[in-house]
Amino acid sequence: EAQVTQNPRYLITVTGKKLTVTCSQNMNHEYMSWYRQDPGLGLRQIYYSMNVEVTDKGDVPEGYKVSRKEKRNFPLILESPSPNQTSLYFCASSPGTVVHSEAFFGQGTRLTVV
Amino acid sequence: DAKTTQPTSMDCAEGRAANLPCNHSTISGNEYVYWYRQIHSQGPQYIIHGLKNNETNEMASLIITEDRKSSTLILPHATLRDTAVYYCIVRVASGATNKLIFGTGTLLAVQP
Numbered sequence: 001e002a003q004v005t006q007n008p009r010y011l012i013t014v015t016g017k018k019l020t021v022t023c024s025q026n027m028n029h030e031y032m033s034w035y036r037q038d039p040g041l042g043l044r045q046i047y048y049s050m051n052v053e054v055t056d057k058g059d060v061p062e063g064y065k066v067s068r069k070e071k072r073n074f075p076l077i078l079e080s081p082s083p084n085q086t087s088l089y090f091c092a093s094s095p096g097t098v099v100h101s102e103a104f105f106g107q108g109t110r111l112t113v114v
Numbered sequence: 115d116a117k118t119t120q121p122t123s124m125d126c127a128e129g130r131a132a133n134l135p136c137n138h139s140t141i142s143g144n145e146y147v148y149w150y151r152q153i154h155s156q157g158p159q160y161i162i163h164g165l166k167n168n169e170t171n172e173m174a175s176l177i178i179t180e181d182r183k184s185s186t187l188i189l190p191h192a193t194l195r196d197t198a199v200y201y202c203i204v205r206v207a208s209g210a211t212n213k214l215i216f217g218t219g220t221l222l223a224v225q226p
Contacts (some may be wrong), residue, residue, distance in 0.1 A: 003159070031212045043158070043216040058213065063151045090157050103214060105157030109137075 002027050006106035013081055014114055021076045021109050023091030027106075031094045032074040036060065036081050036087040037108075045092065049074055081113040118202045124222040130201055132189040134220050136202030139183040145150075147184060148214070151188045151198040158201065158216070161187065192224045 003098040004025045013019055033048035035058075045058030049068040061072065063085055065077040074093075078085060088110050119137040126132040138147065148163040162169055162176045164185075169176045175188040189196055199219040 033213070043214075045213050048213065088155060092157075092214075101212065102133065102160035102163070103158075105159070107157050108115075108155060109136055110155075 002104060002107070004091055004104050004106040006089070006092050006109050008109060009107065010110050011112070013111070015082055015113055016080050019078050019081060019111075021078075021089060021091075023074045023076065023106060024072050025091075025093040025104065026072065027073075027095070027104065028071065029093040029095050030071070031101075032067065033058065033092050034042060034069070034074070034076050035090045035092065037090065038087050046076070046089075072076070081111075083113045085111065086113050087111060118217055119215065120200070120202050120206055120220045122218070123223065125223050125225055126189075126192045128194060128224050128226050129191055132192040132196065132222055132224070134187040134189075134200050134202075134222060135184065136187070138202070138204045141182050141204050145204050147149075147182075147185050148203040148205065149175065149176065150175070150201045150203065150214070150216075151196075152201070152219070153195075153198040158214075161200075174207045189222075192222075194224050194226060196222065197224045198222060 007022045016022040018097050030051045034046040035043045044060045047066040048053045055066050080111045090108050092103045094101045146165050147161050149161040150158040152158045161173050161209050164176045178185045199221050201219040
């Protein structure tokens with residue numbers, strides 16, 4: 001089954017404690033991205049990756065890092081989380097070389113930073 | 115990418131057709147109309163997309179006006195499980211960037 005898997009689904013952490021949210025896809029997609037969703041602000045792109053070792057900033061990259069060492073994985077790293085990063089996070093993937101491609105989203109990670 | 119305008123919310127009776135409108139009056143000739151939906155805090159789910167012809171798949175139909183300034187997503191027989199926020203997105207279909215710009219969407223409430 002084609003899917004994007006995020007872990008963990010829920011996480012409560014304290015300010016400043018580094019954390020990583022993993023994202024893995026099994027569709028051999030080139031393009032992967034991270035979004036955050038906040039009430040009243042909708043979904044906003046944090047970072048994206050066109051392919052292995054190719055990453056770039058989205059609209060709200062501050063406080064986040066990503067890496068793309070393998071095609072299937074695209075972890076989101078918060079080096080020093082702060083309360084304003086409390087949000088619902090989604091990872092997405094799509095076949096970057098296909099013009100009319102649909103994006104597949106993970107089930108989300110609800111992060112709370114206290 | 116062109117901006118879209120959708121009603122904030124709509125109701126629909128179970129078993130009836132749900133017609134969700136979207137205005138995109140500034141759409142360019144090479145921009146496609148995409149529809150996604152999000153069921154209560156789950157990941158968004160692709161529904162359908164089109165350029166200028168009407169499109170249909172197993173989930174829905176997409177009707178695009180001749181001038182392409184508006185479109186309607188049709189769920190032919192809405193069920194309670196179709197209750198979700200529906201996003202209309204206009205974007206250039208290109209491998210260079212697959213970013214989706216989500217607006218606020220329409221909350222469709224299917225009533226029993």
